[in-house]
Amino acid sequence: MGAGKSSVGKRVAKALGVPFTDTDRVIVREHGPIPGIFADRGEPAFRELEAQAVRTAMATGGVIAVGGGAVTHVATREAMAGAAVVLLTVSPEAVADRIAGSDRPLLANGGIDAWQTIMDERAATYAELAHAVFDTSRRPMSHVVDDVVAWLRLADGPTGPSSTTNEGAP
Numbered sequence: 822m823g824a825g826k827s828s829v830g831k832r833v834a835k836a837l838g839v840p841f842t843d844t845d846r847v848i849v850r851e852h853g854p855i856p857g858i859f860a861d862r863g864e865p866a867f868r869e870l871e872a873q874a875v876r877t878a879m880a881t882g883g884v885i886a887v888g889g890g891a892v893t894h895v896a897t898r899e900a901m902a903g904a905a906v907v908l909l910t911v912s913p914e915a916v917a918d919r920i921a922g923s924d925r926p927l928l929a930n931g932g933i934d935a936w937q938t939i940m941d942e943r944a945a946t947y948a949e950l951a952h953a954v955f956d957t958s959r960r961p962m963s964h965v966v967d968d969v970v971a972w973l974r975l976a977d978g979p980t981g982p983s984s985t986t987n988e989g990a991p
Contacts, residue, residue: 824889824909824910824911824957825909825911825957825962825965826843826886826887826889826909827843827845827846827886828962829886829909829955829957829962829965829966829969830843830884830885830886831843831884831886832962832963832966833884833966833969833970833973834883834884836966836970837883837884837970837973839882839883839884840881840882840883840884841883841884841885841886842874842878842881842883842884842885842886843885843886844871844874844875844878844885844886844887844888844891845886845888847874847877847878848867848870848871848874851870851874852870855867858870864890868890868891868893868894868897869894869896871887871888871890871891871894871897872891872894872896872897872900875887875891875897875900875901876896876900879900879901879904885904887901889939889943890939890943892943892946892947892950893943893946898946898950901950905952905953905973905976905977906950906951906952906953907951907952907953907954907955907969907972907973908947908948908950908951908953908954908955909954909955909956909957909965910954910955910956910957910958911956911957911958912956912958912959913937913940952976953969953972953976955968955969955972
């Protein structure tokens with residue numbers, strides 16, 4: 822949460838001339854606001870919707886921004902198989918302003934402390950899935966985009982994966 826996955830993903834897709842899908846936006850468009858889904862149906866139901874959104878996006882291809890918690894769901898991790906997974910990280914200090922006043926359900930009762938707890942819980946999974954890691958804490962997004970594009974162009978060579986996923990830290 823707050824790593825810049827949507828901003829970076831959209832710009833990376835534009836630079837590569839490929840489609841961009843933000844799975845959170847797809848879910849909101851098709852099922853309503855995420856806080857409402859969490860409140861009415863619970864996190865497990867949301868994760869199922871998220872897994873379906875990722876499967877659909879993977880079939881379309883391009884750059885896909887998935888929520889930080891997406892990888893906690895086995896079906897979502899399976900759907901991402903074969904993708905070049907980029908992990909965007911952000912420091913607690915840099916993310917504090919980005920998440921202030923947010924309506925993110927998992928941060929509703931804890932703010933930056935909740936963010937840090939979630940990050941700590943997910944760190945091993947992120948490390949396992951990521952093919953490349955880029956920090957967004959103190960660098961202009963345009964520089965992060967340039968680095969991701971350069972890496973993807975290298976990764977898309979004869980031995981690299983052909984689809985891309987932009988994974989945001991929590």
